[in-house]
Amino acid sequence: MEIHKKKLFNELGDRDWGKRRIIGGNTTNLIELNNVKYDWATRMYRTMMNNFWIPEEVPLAQDAKDYKNLSSAERQSYDKIISFLIFLDSLQTTNLPNINDFITAPEVNLCITVQTFQEAVHSQSYSYILDSVCSADVRDQIYNQWREDQHLLKRNRFITDLYERFIEQPTEENLLRTIMANYILEGIYFYSGFSFFYCLGRQGKMLGTVSVIKYIQRDELTHLSLFQGIMREVRKENPHLFTPQFTEELRGMMRTAVEHEISWGQYITQNQIEGLSDEIIELYIKYLSNQRMQKLGFEVLYPEVTEHPMKWVESFSNMNGIKTDFFEQKVTTYSKSANLNWDEL
Ligand SMILES: [Fe+2]
Ligand SMILES: [Fe+2]
Known part of the structure; x- marks a missing residue:
């Protein structure tokens, strides 16, 4: 069934939170944080706000030196992963407002707005990394790889096609496909890349970039929980x-995404990166996919994969005290991420 963007001015909207719905509701658009239905969303908002960080506060001078000493396989992986992340975060910054137009719960709109802002900060951080770490020529090449590398072009098109299908045909089913695509993007697509950076970090290389990635991952985990x-x-x-047929289709989307992520991870690392063999990448992505499906209450796709093949990645990404699951987190555990000196800004 076709759905319409929520009205901007709606004096006949419902204030009663009992009538509020995530999609298809009759919202006034008024943000009343003392009158909410989805309590988790206001907690999520506060967690997201407390995660605020500034990319330029992470020093990258040593990374510029390390980059020159990376092996050519490592440097190629580094460049291609940054290129993919640049695409994903730019796409998210641009597309999230398209979804928000159809979400009829103000407390959830607020979270998607902060998410959009954070995706922009992630884009800013890649610009900062490229300015600090490599030459202007290499920087330009990396910015162009999303459309010049055929593997990357194909992947990026697959993701964008799902988003565009909803923009062109705003039906309830297409909105759900877009929500699922977001969930997959936040929960699967980033992860081969993240683990590559942690592999470098474990060897003491590119530690500034690794810190930036850790901040980004902390944000992405809230985005995953939000969706x-x-x-x-x-x-x-x-x-x-959610007919059996449609649920099966959503599971199929996850299956395709897992296949893409595995072949992408293997393509960028070429079995050349210490600690990140082809087999480990496959098991890791399948394992993550099972976790993601369980959280949605969907049947897992790879029941044979029950063990995390790279447990050290979790401890690495948890060094900042990142909570990996918002919904299992106690309300009071969040704390301010950084002491910022506002006078200097
Ligand atoms: Fe992001
Ligand atoms: Fe995100």
């Missing part, structure tokens, strides 16, 4: 949309 919350609520409120 998990959205999907769960939409499913509760619209059980008729």
Whole structure:
């Protein structure tokens, strides 16, 4: 069924939170944080705000030296992963408002707005990394790889096609496909790249970049939880949309994404990176996919994969005290991420 963008001015909207719905509700658009239905969303908002960080505060001078000493395989992986991340974060910054137009719960709109802002900060951080670490020529090459590398072009097109399908045909089903695509992007697509950087970090290389990636991952984990919350609520409120056939289609999207991520991870590392063999990449992505599906209450795709093949990655990415699962987190555990000196800004 076709759905319409929420009205901008809606004096006949419902203030009663009991009538609020994630999609298809009659919202006034008024943000009243003392009158919310989705309590998790206001907690999420505060967690996201407390994660604020400034890329330029991470020193990268040593990374510029390390970059010159990377092996050619490592440097190629580094460049291609940054190129893919640049694409993903730019795409998210541009597309999230398209989704937000159809979300009819102000407390959730607030979170998507902060997410959009954070994706922009991530884009800023890649610009900063490229300015600091490599020459202007290499920087230009990296910015162009998303369309010049055929593997990357194909991947990027697959993701964008899913988003565009909703923009061209705004139906309930296409909105759910877009929500699922977001969940997959936040929960699967970043992870081969992240683990590559942690592999470098474990060897003491590119530690500034690794710090930036850790800040980014902390944000992405809240984005993943946000879309998990959205999907769960939409499913509760619209059980008729989740027919066995449609649910199977959503699982199929995850299967395709896992296959793409595995072949991407293997392509960029060429089995040449210490600690990140082809086999480990395959097991890791399948393992992550099972975790993601369980969180949505969907049947897992790879029941044979039950063990995390790179447990050290979790401890690495947790060095900043990152909570990996928002919904299992106690409300009071968040704390300010950095002491910022506002006078200097
Ligand atoms: Fe991001
Ligand atoms: Fe994100």
